[in-house]
Amino acid sequence: MTEKILTNARIIDPSQEMDEKGSVIVDENGKVKAIGKDVKKTDISPSAEIIDLKNNILIPGIVDMKAFVGEPGYEYKENFRTLSHAALAGGVTSIVTMPNTKPLIDNVSMVDFIIRRGRDKASVNLFPSATLTREIEGKQMTEFGLLSAKGVVAFTDVVRAVQSTETMAKIMDYASDIGVLIMQHAEDYELSKNGCINEGEVSTRLGLQGISYISEKIIIERDLCLLNEFPCRYHINQISSKESLEAIRRNKENGLNFTVGVSINNLSLNENDIGDFKTFLKVSPPLRLEDDRLSLVEGIKSGLIDVIVSDHTPEDEEGKRLPFAQAASGAIGIETLLPLALEMHHNESLSLKKIIETLTINPAKILKINKGTLKKGSDADMCVFDLEAPWIIKADLLKSKSKNTAVEERKVQGKVLMTFLNGELAFKS
């Protein structure tokens, strides 16, 4: 490819504390050659391609730490190709794929399959995760060493938490030595049994079994207690309540080292949005009170929460057109992640820098991958968006194979215009 220069951009790259008008030069290998306000057109060869970004915002490509791709086993919900299209349309260039496929990604040969298949079919950077325990049964840990040697960046049972304290202690002890990243879904099953939404007024009115915030908090408290003994790379996938955040605050103040994520669903919706049994808003962890939502936003602001994920969970109609208790859990979200996150800028609850940070450099650092930054020499994965452009989310126009969005008809502001992968234009609206 030829060299190219993207000019007239407002570049926001929190990894280098950059928020300035300037340009980016991408070399012929797809790496960032120069970036910032001091870059001039005269710095490049006359044959280079010039792209005028017309004062729109340019950020590092988004790193989504939690997305489900249907392959293998659930190709009818999503595949590498459709997920890639959805991701790129949302400015996402790197994805951590979840291992709860069929069969599960819990052994070396499955990781090989994912990497090969992804390389052939996907047009984004894929970072596979593997299950934390075999068969996600929470009993026997997977081959952390062998799997990470194959390229697995994290270990998670996705929608299941290891219930046995003994097993979890062993996992953390072992992981602390090898240095692998553990991503926990915090939920005590006995407490959340048969639950489908937050326990409170809405569950009482709808006559549904509620899930108390305690079920999340108790696993967080347990794991952090273990972490104190076995310091490993520990990340909580998604938290949903004020009380969990308090537990996190207390432990961080005590000097414990760990990271925390939150789903965009829990940041942009609350339990009242479920209305009259809208199954598309059945997600895990459940949507909670507005008060919880506000404290999660506050948690990002104060740095207690490091990452925002899409928790992209494609489900077909069959799985959702059921009575609420039987309906599948989860919503797609990779394409709407950025515009929903930008709502928190537009309503002045978070700075733009903070939002971009939680979507780019923070997840990259946690995963220890060389992404989420546009420092000189890095891969030129970039997202260009118009901060102000208003649009209305319509499921039919989203690129995911499944259409189970939780934010149908939502009016948002902020639209992805272009996405570059290794310097190549991969999406243009």
Next chain:
Amino acid sequence: MAVKKNTLAIKDQPKHLLGIQNLSIQEAKDILDEAKIFIKLNRSASKKSDILRGKTQINLFFEPSTRTQSSFDLAGKRLGADVMTMNVANSALKKGETLMDTAMTLNAMHPDIIVIRHQDSGAPNLLSQKVNCTVINAGDGWREHPTQALLDALTIINRKGKIEGLKIAICGDILHSRVARSNIYLMNMLGAEVNVVAPKTLMPKSIERLGVKSFTNMKKGLDGCDIVMMLRLQNERMQGSFLPSKREYYEFYGLTSEKLKFADKDALIMHPGPMNRGVEIDTKLADDINVSLVKEQVELGVAVRMACLKMYCKK
């Protein structure tokens, strides 16, 4: 032109009875007034009318039921409808058919009314989105049982003359009770003051947001009440994590003539049935015709369901 078409389409939409929550006060009162007429018809020698002649009513019961099902069955028949009852609990579901499939199949047979009982909250709502006939909720999960609340209201009006200004206690397993929820909405709507009484483990979260006072003590909860509604405590809730034992529950929450003294001296007892004698209610008290309205509830249930069928069936 387009606007005209639209209004017609809306007019043509069937009405559904999905819950008391969706009802206006006037609608509730209209049903109760209509039901009063049917009480008389049901007590007369010839009980048959032809209001729903030519109409088809399907009773779709995903959960076993004796009294609600037979009550709807009889109500439809007395109005002259062709009534078909399907116990789906042990047929289609086992073959993997979903609620939606069943709904579409039945819809193709052009019924006028589907009466549905389902173990999942919200199932009637889902059904109503998919069929083009009237849907009447005969109980869904823990959410609503609107005709039960309406028959309870009719029973109270029949004995006390009114509901406005009365104090009503609902006691027992509130958490798992659709009867409790529908009654809370309806009694509140009709101007009664509602207390709920239950052990903490059987009390739903934020129940007071529904407009009731909650108590864990029968003495306080029954204080000055004109009506004491007892709820059924299902066997499986008696052991395990909800309650220590049947004996302890009866001791603190079982209605006995001693506990009834906490209520108003003219207080009356109701129970949606089936009763667990010696668990939530003393057996003698349950049969005491001076205070127990249980039989009347069953009788008026048919009248209320006739009123609902008549008023909700598309003309």
